[in-house]
Amino acid sequence: MEAFNLTPFSPSTFILTGIPGLEAAHIWISIPLFTFYIISLLGNFTVLFVVGKEQTLHKPMFLLLCMLALTDIGMSTCIVPRALFIFWFGSKGITVGGCLTQMFFFYVFAATHSAVLVTMAFDRYVAICDPLRYATILTNARIAKLGLVGLITAVILILPEPLLLPRLPFCASHIIPETYCKPITVVKMSCGDTRVNRTYTLVISLVIIGSDLTLIGLSYGLIIRAVLRISSKKAHQKALNTCTAHICVMVMSYTPSLFSILTQRFGQGIASHIHILLANLNVLVPSMLNPIIYGIKTKELRDKVGKYTCRM
Template identity: 60%
Template sequence: MKQLMASFNLTTSDPSVFILMGIPGQESAHIWIAIPFCISYIVCLLGNLAIVFLVGKDQTLHKPMYLLICMLALTDVCITNFFMPKALCIFWFNWKGITMSGCLTQMFFLHTLAFTQSAIFVTMAFDRYIAICDPLRYTIILTNARIAKLGLVGLLRSALIMLPLPMLLSRQPFCANRTIAHTYCEHMAVAKLSCGDITVSGTYSLVITVLVVGLDRILIVVSFSLIIKAIHRISSKKPSWKALNTCTSHICVMLASYIPGFFTSLTHRFGQGISPHIHVILASLYLLVPPMLNPIIYGVINKELHGKVGKHIHRK
């Protein structure tokens, strides 16, 4: 049994191993902290996989908007699966060790998926813009095949943008202290352990975040601004509310992702007086709460999806 535990709980004596501390200063409460995390993780998996199953099975949902919701659900499942199993191992079993290659792999996929999620949000905004502002050409401009291609382009863009970061860090010399005060391998948390110059890595990370995420959010704001203008030009109130209702679920999902991300970034950059465990908890919740809320939001607000879920449950 001791040998089995040792094989999982890697030690700091191994020069290729990092140690993830979990939530610093709260080690004694890790077992209890893990319970809401685990419940949220299960809800996230069940909700998002239910959306994927429902959209895949129901032919009437094989439309661009629902394919995008399905893509978002798959992205959310991947994000939580790259993050939560290791975090729960830290909380429950004190298995804190992670190899350098495993750490860089986790970092690459988490950031890649976050950028992919941003690309999906942009495509969702574009989809609603075409549906409301140019409805007669909607089926011509946005086909299912084109949506699939846009999703693939978003994934490739994110992977290519993120690839230099783990490559740069893999060439860095790391100090003897390889303890990461976090539940997962976040880029700057890993970079700060280096004894070398991380100027290039840090600058590149900041530039791609500002350019890519900043540009995506500008495109989203512009799209919904044009949608609101188009809705105001509709004379009848009923079509206006019907058109706006198709955007409501997307807007709520985006806010559920962007608001926690904003506060996490704010506390990370300007909250020097805030306890380290607050930073880690906020960063961890940022990866867990939006993926958990997304299927709930779509299930409640989106009337067609809500109706399909109700019919499927009633049939069962």
């Protein structure tokens, strides 16, 4: 039996177990998960609808909000329906192709989301540090091109991960103790040489998050320098208020991601079900709160949403 377990094979399907140790609570866990997902969809589709309908909102900042909403919808939709199928119907099987596809699209959306946050930081930099040239530097066409560049870059960086995984041999187990497919989890199931996979996953995570955080930090460093040169306290407050929503969204997006990456690699003492719950909440909570934050902090958007809400 031991020799059999160590024989490499290529599974046709994987089994997603959901949350090991909390199987009895799957139905109860699905309630907040489903609720957060619906709120996220309603909020983000509302942003897309209102910005699309209102000509006055066809500006770079609101185009970026639409891009952020699309990535939030994409990330949450990649993982939540699959998790709910596990919790509600016990549908745990997923083909290898389905697993790799889910993995690819989720991380492409996540990398594009990060690129959009970088572009938003650049948008705030131009708005505060060079306001007279804002309309000429950041046109809708230029923002669309930056979004496309972010998407293409994400595809190029993420594509090797699902392409590298099928070459690995697996030994007996094809059970994934998660609610969705992750590269690091699939790699751990292999009995072959996984150094290339592990190294690529780590490097890409550091490159994407590290470079994006560096660019955001640079933008806000220049913003702070420009604000400190303004003598009027009222102007200080006005300038910083334009960045509040983006800072909140940025903190909510990067802090849980960094925490999740660090705990997965170095938090061996943390129970596996905590890792899994955090991984799901790290995606759902920001995608649910992002449209709410921008709706509250951005007067133009708030007024237009209010107009359509009153009509209903």
